[in-house]
Amino acid sequence: MPDQPAAQPVVLNSSLALPEILIRLEKASRRGDLPGFERGGPNVSGSAAAFCVDADAVPFEGIVVATVAKAAGEQTGTTLHMHTRLKQRMPWIFFTVLVLTAYPGVLLTESMIRTMFPGWTWLWGTVWWWYFPLSVISIPLALIPAIKKSRTIAAQSAAEALANIGKLIEAK
Numbered sequence: 125m126p127d128q129p130a131a132q133p134v135v136l137n138s139s140l141a142l143p144e145i146l147i148r149l150e151k152a153s154r155r156g157d158l159p160g161f162e163r164g165g166p167n168v169s170g171s172a173a174a175f176c177v178d179a180d181a182v183p184f185e186g187i188v189v190a191t192v193a194k195a196a197g198e199q200t201g202t203t204l205h206m207h208t209r210l211k212q213r214m215p216w217i218f219f220t221v222l223v224l225t226a227y228p229g230v231l232l233t234e235s236m237i238r239t240m241f242p243g244w245t246w247l248w249g250t251v252w253w254w255y256f257p258l259s260v261i262s263i264p265l266a267l268i269p270a271i272k273k274s275r276t277i278a279a280q281s282a283a284e285a286l287a288n289i290g291k292l293i294e295a296k
Contacts, residue, residue, distance in 0.1 A: 186278025208282040
């Protein structure tokens with residue numbers, strides 16, 4: 125599960141200085157117009173973030189991270205590079221739970237087959253031979269579509285947040 129941004133960064137140019145931008149966004153966040161606004165935030169491409177905003181998605185949450193970049197010869201204003209990506213905690217928890225529940229599933233399935241078919245020792249004695257390959261195949265079949273769905277929904281939510289941020293900072 126890579127920690128790469130889900131899409132190309134969006135660039136917003138504003139004539140406002142960064143402190144003024146942060147003040148405006150913080151006020152909007154207090155009013156409930158910008159959910160999950162936080163000064164600072166996770167690093168993107170090795171540069172410190174100016175702020176981050178939630179990008180609601182299902183089943184895994186997304187985040188929009190803004191970094192500041194000054195163009196050569198630029199005297200006033202601020203250029204924000206906005207990256208949308210998924211928060212990494214829940215996909216890793218989901219993956220870990222799927223992996224860790226494989227062995228108890230073998231025991232449960234073996235017990236169930238032993239109870240239902242007590243004379244078929246060849247069947248319940250070899251459950252782990254076929255159960256593990258099936259459970260290993262199902263991990264990416266469950267995880268990959270969930271991540272794709274979350275990225276798509278996060279991108280839509282981020283587009284709404286970026287439009288709101290563009291209005292608030294008077295982006296060009």
